[in-house]
Amino acid sequence: MNVQKMPLPDQITDEELMAAIAKGDRESFRVLAERYMKLLYSVAFRMFPQRADAEDVVQEVLLRLWNKAHLWKEGTGATVSTWLYRLAYNLCIDQKRKSRYKTVELDEAHPDEGKTADRKMQDKQRSAIVRAALQKLPERQRAALVLCHYQGLSNAQAADIMGVTVKAIEGLLVRARQALQQDLKKFREVL
Protein backbone atom coordinates (compact mmCIF):
# COMPACT_ATOMS: atom_id res chain seq x y z
CA MET A 1 0.00 0.00 0.00
CA ASN A 2 1.34 3.39 -0.90
CA VAL A 3 0.91 5.63 2.14
CA GLN A 4 1.87 9.23 1.63
CA LYS A 5 3.63 10.64 4.66
CA MET A 6 2.23 13.97 5.89
CA PRO A 7 4.94 16.53 6.63
CA LEU A 8 5.28 17.65 10.24
CA PRO A 9 4.24 21.27 10.90
CA ASP A 10 7.90 22.23 11.46
CA GLN A 11 8.82 20.98 7.99
CA ILE A 12 6.31 23.14 6.17
CA THR A 13 7.70 26.48 5.04
CA ASP A 14 6.01 29.80 5.76
CA GLU A 15 5.42 30.24 2.05
CA GLU A 16 3.62 26.90 1.75
CA LEU A 17 1.49 27.75 4.73
CA MET A 18 0.61 31.15 3.27
CA ALA A 19 -0.49 29.53 0.03
CA ALA A 20 -2.71 27.12 1.95
CA ILE A 21 -4.15 29.89 4.14
CA ALA A 22 -5.02 31.90 1.04
CA LYS A 23 -7.16 28.91 0.01
CA GLY A 24 -8.90 28.86 3.39
CA ASP A 25 -6.97 26.11 5.20
CA ARG A 26 -7.53 26.70 8.92
CA GLU A 27 -4.97 24.14 10.07
CA SER A 28 -2.21 25.92 8.15
CA PHE A 29 -3.39 29.16 9.69
CA ARG A 30 -3.06 27.65 13.16
CA VAL A 31 0.47 26.40 12.44
CA LEU A 32 1.66 29.77 11.10
CA ALA A 33 -0.07 31.68 13.90
CA GLU A 34 1.60 29.48 16.53
CA ARG A 35 4.92 30.07 14.81
CA TYR A 36 4.73 33.86 14.98
CA MET A 37 2.39 34.77 17.84
CA LYS A 38 5.11 35.02 20.45
CA LEU A 39 7.28 37.27 18.28
CA LEU A 40 4.36 39.49 17.32
CA TYR A 41 3.24 39.79 20.93
CA SER A 42 6.79 40.73 22.01
CA VAL A 43 6.79 43.62 19.53
CA ALA A 44 3.31 44.83 20.48
CA PHE A 45 3.93 44.49 24.23
CA ARG A 46 7.00 46.70 24.04
CA MET A 47 5.22 49.28 21.93
CA PHE A 48 2.30 49.80 24.32
CA PRO A 49 1.73 50.87 27.88
CA GLN A 50 -1.34 48.63 28.05
CA ARG A 51 -1.26 44.84 27.76
CA ALA A 52 -4.78 44.79 26.39
CA ASP A 53 -3.69 46.94 23.43
CA ALA A 54 -0.85 44.54 22.66
CA GLU A 55 -3.27 41.61 22.75
CA ASP A 56 -5.67 43.47 20.43
CA VAL A 57 -2.88 44.08 17.94
CA VAL A 58 -1.85 40.42 17.85
CA GLN A 59 -5.46 39.30 17.35
CA GLU A 60 -5.93 41.85 14.57
CA VAL A 61 -2.72 40.76 12.84
CA LEU A 62 -3.93 37.18 12.91
CA LEU A 63 -7.34 38.09 11.53
CA ARG A 64 -5.67 40.02 8.73
CA LEU A 65 -3.36 37.10 8.09
CA TRP A 66 -6.45 34.94 7.61
CA ASN A 67 -8.28 37.39 5.40
CA LYS A 68 -5.42 38.88 3.45
CA ALA A 69 -3.11 35.94 2.92
CA HIS A 70 -4.06 36.11 -0.75
CA LEU A 71 -2.48 39.57 -0.95
CA TRP A 72 0.93 38.31 0.07
CA LYS A 73 2.86 37.34 -3.01
CA GLU A 74 5.96 35.22 -2.98
CA GLY A 75 8.88 36.78 -4.77
CA THR A 76 7.84 40.38 -4.18
CA GLY A 77 10.66 40.93 -1.75
CA ALA A 78 8.87 40.67 1.57
CA THR A 79 9.22 37.41 3.45
CA VAL A 80 6.25 36.16 5.44
CA SER A 81 7.88 37.26 8.68
CA THR A 82 8.58 40.76 7.33
CA TRP A 83 5.01 40.98 6.08
CA LEU A 84 3.66 40.02 9.50
CA TYR A 85 6.02 42.35 11.34
CA ARG A 86 4.99 45.14 9.00
CA LEU A 87 1.31 44.46 9.69
CA ALA A 88 2.02 44.49 13.42
CA TYR A 89 4.08 47.67 13.18
CA ASN A 90 1.39 49.52 11.20
CA LEU A 91 -1.31 48.39 13.60
CA CYS A 92 0.83 49.41 16.58
CA ILE A 93 1.22 52.90 15.17
CA ASP A 94 -2.53 53.19 14.57
CA GLN A 95 -3.46 51.72 17.94
CA LYS A 96 -0.90 53.90 19.66
CA ARG A 97 -2.56 57.03 18.35
CA LYS A 98 -5.90 55.91 19.68
CA SER A 99 -4.57 55.18 23.15
CA ARG A 100 -1.92 57.84 23.53
CA TYR A 101 -3.41 59.29 26.70
CA LYS A 102 -3.45 56.04 28.61
CA THR A 103 -0.99 55.67 31.44
CA VAL A 104 1.72 53.07 31.81
CA GLU A 105 0.81 50.02 33.84
CA LEU A 106 3.50 49.71 36.45
CA ASP A 107 2.05 47.06 38.66
CA GLU A 108 1.77 44.00 36.49
CA ALA A 109 2.42 40.60 37.92
CA HIS A 110 5.40 38.62 36.63
CA PRO A 111 4.76 35.08 37.81
CA ASP A 112 8.01 33.35 38.64
CA GLU A 113 7.75 30.84 41.44
CA GLY A 114 11.46 30.18 41.73
CA LYS A 115 12.45 33.62 43.01
CA THR A 116 12.23 35.17 46.44
CA ALA A 117 9.68 37.89 47.05
CA ASP A 118 12.40 40.56 47.29
CA ARG A 119 14.08 39.50 44.09
CA LYS A 120 10.76 39.36 42.29
CA MET A 121 9.94 42.84 43.51
CA GLN A 122 13.30 44.17 42.27
CA ASP A 123 12.88 42.55 38.87
CA LYS A 124 9.40 43.95 38.59
CA GLN A 125 10.62 47.42 39.53
CA ARG A 126 13.49 47.33 37.02
CA SER A 127 11.23 46.09 34.27
CA ALA A 128 8.68 48.82 35.02
CA ILE A 129 11.35 51.55 34.99
CA VAL A 130 12.73 50.49 31.62
CA ARG A 131 9.26 50.03 30.22
CA ALA A 132 8.18 53.51 31.32
CA ALA A 133 11.35 55.04 29.81
CA LEU A 134 10.73 53.18 26.57
CA GLN A 135 7.15 54.47 26.42
CA LYS A 136 8.43 58.04 26.58
CA LEU A 137 10.34 57.65 23.33
CA PRO A 138 8.74 58.85 20.08
CA GLU A 139 7.05 55.86 18.46
CA ARG A 140 9.45 55.47 15.55
CA GLN A 141 12.47 55.50 17.85
CA ARG A 142 10.78 52.97 20.08
CA ALA A 143 9.84 50.77 17.13
CA ALA A 144 13.41 50.83 15.81
CA LEU A 145 14.77 49.79 19.20
CA VAL A 146 12.12 47.10 19.68
CA LEU A 147 12.77 45.57 16.26
CA CYS A 148 16.57 45.76 16.40
CA HIS A 149 17.46 45.30 20.04
CA TYR A 150 14.59 43.21 21.40
CA GLN A 151 13.63 41.24 18.30
CA GLY A 152 17.21 40.97 17.07
CA LEU A 153 16.33 41.94 13.50
CA SER A 154 19.00 43.48 11.30
CA ASN A 155 18.84 47.20 10.62
CA ALA A 156 17.96 46.41 7.00
CA GLN A 157 15.02 44.22 8.06
CA ALA A 158 13.77 46.88 10.47
CA ALA A 159 14.07 49.49 7.72
CA ASP A 160 12.03 47.29 5.40
CA ILE A 161 9.32 46.80 8.01
CA MET A 162 9.12 50.47 8.93
CA GLY A 163 9.36 51.67 5.34
CA VAL A 164 12.43 53.83 5.89
CA THR A 165 16.08 53.70 4.84
CA VAL A 166 18.78 51.88 6.82
CA LYS A 167 20.38 55.27 7.46
CA ALA A 168 17.13 56.49 9.00
CA ILE A 169 16.97 53.41 11.24
CA GLU A 170 20.49 54.10 12.43
CA GLY A 171 19.53 57.68 13.25
CA LEU A 172 16.47 56.49 15.15
CA LEU A 173 18.54 53.98 17.12
CA VAL A 174 21.15 56.58 18.05
CA ARG A 175 18.51 59.00 19.29
CA ALA A 176 16.60 56.28 21.11
CA ARG A 177 19.67 55.04 23.00
CA GLN A 178 20.80 58.56 23.85
CA ALA A 179 17.35 59.47 25.20
CA LEU A 180 17.10 56.27 27.22
CA GLN A 181 20.59 56.65 28.68
CA GLN A 182 19.68 60.17 29.75
CA ASP A 183 16.31 59.17 31.15
CA LEU A 184 17.60 56.14 33.04
CA LYS A 185 20.51 58.00 34.64
CA LYS A 186 18.44 58.90 37.67
CA PHE A 187 17.70 55.22 38.32
CA ARG A 188 21.37 54.24 38.31
CA GLU A 189 21.21 52.84 41.85
CA VAL A 190 18.17 50.69 41.19
CA LEU A 191 19.32 49.45 37.82
Next chain:
Amino acid sequence: MKIAQFKKMLLVHGADLSRWEDPAAARTLIESSVQVRILYQEAQKFDGVLDDFKTDMPDLDLMLDDVMARITTQPQTMYRLESQKKRTGISKPVFWGGISAVAAMVLLLMTVEPSSFSISPSQTTTLAMKMNNDTGDDNIVLAELDRLAEEEVAYREVISLWEMAEAKTQDSEQEIEKFLDEILSITPEEDHVTPDEMEIWRLFLERQDIREL
Protein backbone atom coordinates in the same frame (compact mmCIF):
# COMPACT_ATOMS: atom_id res chain seq x y z
CA MET B 1 38.43 52.44 13.68
CA LYS B 2 38.57 55.64 15.68
CA ILE B 3 37.08 56.21 19.11
CA ALA B 4 34.41 58.61 17.82
CA GLN B 5 33.30 56.01 15.28
CA PHE B 6 33.33 53.34 17.98
CA LYS B 7 31.08 55.49 20.18
CA LYS B 8 28.63 55.99 17.32
CA MET B 9 28.56 52.26 16.56
CA LEU B 10 27.74 51.60 20.22
CA LEU B 11 24.71 53.85 19.88
CA VAL B 12 23.63 52.27 16.60
CA HIS B 13 24.22 48.58 17.33
CA GLY B 14 24.68 48.36 21.10
CA ALA B 15 27.34 46.14 22.63
CA ASP B 16 26.49 43.07 20.55
CA LEU B 17 29.52 43.05 18.24
CA SER B 18 27.96 40.45 15.95
CA ARG B 19 25.69 43.24 14.69
CA TRP B 20 28.64 45.48 13.81
CA GLU B 21 29.92 45.81 10.27
CA ASP B 22 33.51 45.23 11.33
CA PRO B 23 33.55 43.37 14.65
CA ALA B 24 37.24 42.46 14.29
CA ALA B 25 38.28 46.13 14.15
CA ALA B 26 36.07 46.84 17.16
CA ARG B 27 37.66 44.00 19.16
CA THR B 28 41.15 45.24 18.31
CA LEU B 29 40.25 48.70 19.54
CA ILE B 30 38.71 47.33 22.77
CA GLU B 31 41.88 45.37 23.49
CA SER B 32 44.18 48.28 22.75
CA SER B 33 42.53 51.08 24.71
CA VAL B 34 41.42 51.32 28.33
CA GLN B 35 39.09 54.20 27.48
CA VAL B 36 37.36 52.15 24.79
CA ARG B 37 37.13 49.17 27.12
CA ILE B 38 35.32 51.30 29.70
CA LEU B 39 32.94 52.61 27.02
CA TYR B 40 32.25 49.07 25.88
CA GLN B 41 31.58 47.82 29.40
CA GLU B 42 29.15 50.68 29.97
CA ALA B 43 27.35 49.78 26.73
CA GLN B 44 27.15 46.14 27.83
CA LYS B 45 25.65 47.25 31.12
CA PHE B 46 23.15 49.46 29.31
CA ASP B 47 22.08 46.59 27.04
CA GLY B 48 21.59 44.53 30.21
CA VAL B 49 19.36 47.26 31.63
CA LEU B 50 17.27 47.24 28.45
CA ASP B 51 16.97 43.48 28.74
CA ASP B 52 15.50 43.87 32.22
CA PHE B 53 12.28 44.76 30.46
CA LYS B 54 10.84 41.31 29.99
CA THR B 55 7.79 40.41 27.95
CA ASP B 56 4.86 39.50 30.11
CA MET B 57 3.34 36.76 27.96
CA PRO B 58 -0.41 36.22 28.15
CA ASP B 59 -1.97 32.83 27.50
CA LEU B 60 -1.27 32.68 23.76
CA ASP B 61 -3.12 29.37 23.34
CA LEU B 62 -6.25 30.96 24.70
CA MET B 63 -5.80 33.92 22.38
CA LEU B 64 -5.35 31.65 19.39
CA ASP B 65 -8.43 29.62 20.34
CA ASP B 66 -10.39 32.85 20.38
CA VAL B 67 -9.12 33.81 16.91
CA MET B 68 -9.79 30.29 15.58
CA ALA B 69 -13.37 30.52 16.87
CA ARG B 70 -13.81 33.85 15.09
CA ILE B 71 -12.52 32.61 11.77
CA THR B 72 -14.59 29.45 12.06
CA THR B 73 -17.84 31.30 12.63
CA GLN B 74 -16.91 33.81 9.94
CA PRO B 75 -15.37 31.95 7.02
CA GLN B 76 -12.64 33.68 5.05
CA THR B 77 -14.66 34.97 2.11
CA MET B 78 -17.69 35.86 4.21
CA TYR B 79 -15.50 37.77 6.62
CA ARG B 80 -13.97 39.67 3.74
CA LEU B 81 -17.32 40.57 2.26
CA GLU B 82 -18.75 41.63 5.59
CA SER B 83 -15.78 43.75 6.44
CA GLN B 84 -16.01 45.46 3.08
CA LYS B 85 -19.65 46.25 3.66
CA LYS B 86 -19.06 47.49 7.19
CA ARG B 87 -16.10 49.62 6.28
CA THR B 88 -17.10 51.36 3.11
CA GLY B 89 -20.75 51.63 2.31
CA ILE B 90 -19.67 52.86 -1.14
CA SER B 91 -18.60 50.85 -4.12
CA LYS B 92 -15.05 50.68 -5.46
CA PRO B 93 -15.76 52.54 -8.72
CA VAL B 94 -17.57 55.30 -6.84
CA PHE B 95 -14.69 55.61 -4.39
CA TRP B 96 -11.95 55.72 -7.00
CA GLY B 97 -14.02 58.00 -9.16
CA GLY B 98 -14.37 60.34 -6.19
CA ILE B 99 -10.67 60.20 -5.49
CA SER B 100 -9.95 60.98 -9.11
CA ALA B 101 -12.22 64.01 -8.94
CA VAL B 102 -10.51 65.22 -5.77
CA ALA B 103 -7.10 64.70 -7.34
CA ALA B 104 -8.15 66.63 -10.40
CA MET B 105 -9.43 69.43 -8.15
CA VAL B 106 -6.13 69.53 -6.30
CA LEU B 107 -4.31 69.95 -9.56
CA LEU B 108 -6.66 72.63 -10.76
CA LEU B 109 -6.28 74.50 -7.48
CA MET B 110 -2.56 74.36 -7.86
CA THR B 111 -2.70 75.82 -11.32
CA VAL B 112 -4.61 78.90 -10.16
CA GLU B 113 -2.37 79.54 -7.17
CA PRO B 114 0.24 82.24 -7.67
CA SER B 115 3.18 79.91 -7.79
CA SER B 116 5.87 79.25 -10.32
CA PHE B 117 4.39 76.17 -11.94
CA SER B 118 1.35 75.07 -13.89
CA ILE B 119 -0.12 71.76 -14.87
CA SER B 120 -1.97 71.31 -18.12
CA PRO B 121 -5.50 69.87 -18.34
CA SER B 122 -4.11 66.84 -20.17
CA GLN B 123 -1.94 66.04 -17.17
CA THR B 124 -5.02 66.32 -14.95
CA THR B 125 -6.87 63.85 -17.13
CA THR B 126 -3.94 61.48 -17.09
CA LEU B 127 -3.86 61.63 -13.34
CA ALA B 128 -7.57 60.88 -13.08
CA MET B 129 -7.26 57.99 -15.49
CA LYS B 130 -4.31 56.57 -13.65
CA MET B 131 -6.25 56.56 -10.41
CA ASN B 132 -9.31 55.03 -12.02
CA ASN B 133 -7.23 52.23 -13.43
CA ASP B 134 -5.86 51.15 -10.09
CA THR B 135 -7.03 47.61 -9.67
CA GLY B 136 -5.86 46.73 -6.16
CA ASP B 137 -7.86 46.00 -3.05
CA ASP B 138 -8.93 49.50 -2.09
CA ASN B 139 -11.08 48.26 0.74
CA ILE B 140 -8.01 47.94 2.87
CA VAL B 141 -7.15 51.56 2.40
CA LEU B 142 -10.78 52.47 2.97
CA ALA B 143 -10.81 50.57 6.21
CA GLU B 144 -7.81 52.53 7.39
CA LEU B 145 -9.34 55.79 6.32
CA ASP B 146 -12.61 54.97 8.07
CA ARG B 147 -10.76 54.28 11.26
CA LEU B 148 -8.56 57.30 10.98
CA ALA B 149 -11.47 59.57 10.21
CA GLU B 150 -12.82 58.79 13.67
CA GLU B 151 -9.73 60.05 15.42
CA GLU B 152 -9.69 63.66 16.46
CA VAL B 153 -6.09 63.53 17.58
CA ALA B 154 -5.02 62.16 14.24
CA TYR B 155 -6.98 64.88 12.54
CA ARG B 156 -4.89 67.59 14.18
CA GLU B 157 -1.74 65.74 13.15
CA VAL B 158 -3.01 65.52 9.62
CA ILE B 159 -3.60 69.25 9.49
CA SER B 160 -0.07 69.98 10.62
CA LEU B 161 1.28 67.42 8.17
CA TRP B 162 -0.73 68.97 5.42
CA GLU B 163 0.71 72.36 6.27
CA MET B 164 4.19 70.90 6.21
CA ALA B 165 3.54 69.22 2.88
CA GLU B 166 2.03 72.39 1.51
CA ALA B 167 5.03 74.42 2.62
CA LYS B 168 7.23 71.82 1.00
CA THR B 169 5.32 71.89 -2.27
CA GLN B 170 5.86 75.62 -2.62
CA ASP B 171 9.55 75.00 -3.02
CA SER B 172 9.58 73.87 -6.61
CA GLU B 173 7.73 72.15 -9.39
CA GLN B 174 9.71 68.99 -8.75
CA GLU B 175 8.47 68.96 -5.17
CA ILE B 176 4.89 69.20 -6.38
CA GLU B 177 5.44 66.32 -8.76
CA LYS B 178 7.08 64.29 -6.04
CA PHE B 179 4.16 64.93 -3.71
CA LEU B 180 1.66 63.84 -6.34
CA ASP B 181 3.77 60.83 -7.20
CA GLU B 182 3.72 59.86 -3.55
CA ILE B 183 -0.07 60.05 -3.52
CA LEU B 184 -0.30 57.98 -6.69
CA SER B 185 2.30 55.48 -5.58
CA ILE B 186 0.15 54.35 -2.69
CA THR B 187 -1.18 51.02 -3.74
CA PRO B 188 -4.42 50.04 -2.11
CA GLU B 189 -2.77 47.01 -0.55
CA GLU B 190 -2.35 48.33 2.92
CA ASP B 191 0.27 45.78 3.74
CA HIS B 192 2.62 47.41 1.28
CA VAL B 193 1.75 50.94 2.31
CA THR B 194 4.33 52.58 4.52
CA PRO B 195 3.19 54.75 7.42
CA ASP B 196 4.52 57.80 5.58
CA GLU B 197 2.40 57.01 2.58
CA MET B 198 -0.58 56.50 4.81
CA GLU B 199 0.06 59.93 6.36
CA ILE B 200 -0.09 61.47 2.90
CA TRP B 201 -3.35 59.69 2.21
CA ARG B 202 -4.72 61.03 5.43
CA LEU B 203 -3.79 64.60 4.84
CA PHE B 204 -5.00 64.32 1.28
CA LEU B 205 -8.47 63.18 2.32
CA GLU B 206 -8.81 65.20 5.50
CA ARG B 207 -8.22 68.52 3.81
CA GLN B 208 -11.61 70.06 4.53
CA ASP B 209 -11.68 72.72 1.83
CA ILE B 210 -10.87 70.21 -0.91
CA ARG B 211 -13.56 67.83 0.29
CA GLU B 212 -16.12 70.63 0.16
CA LEU B 213 -15.40 71.40 -3.47
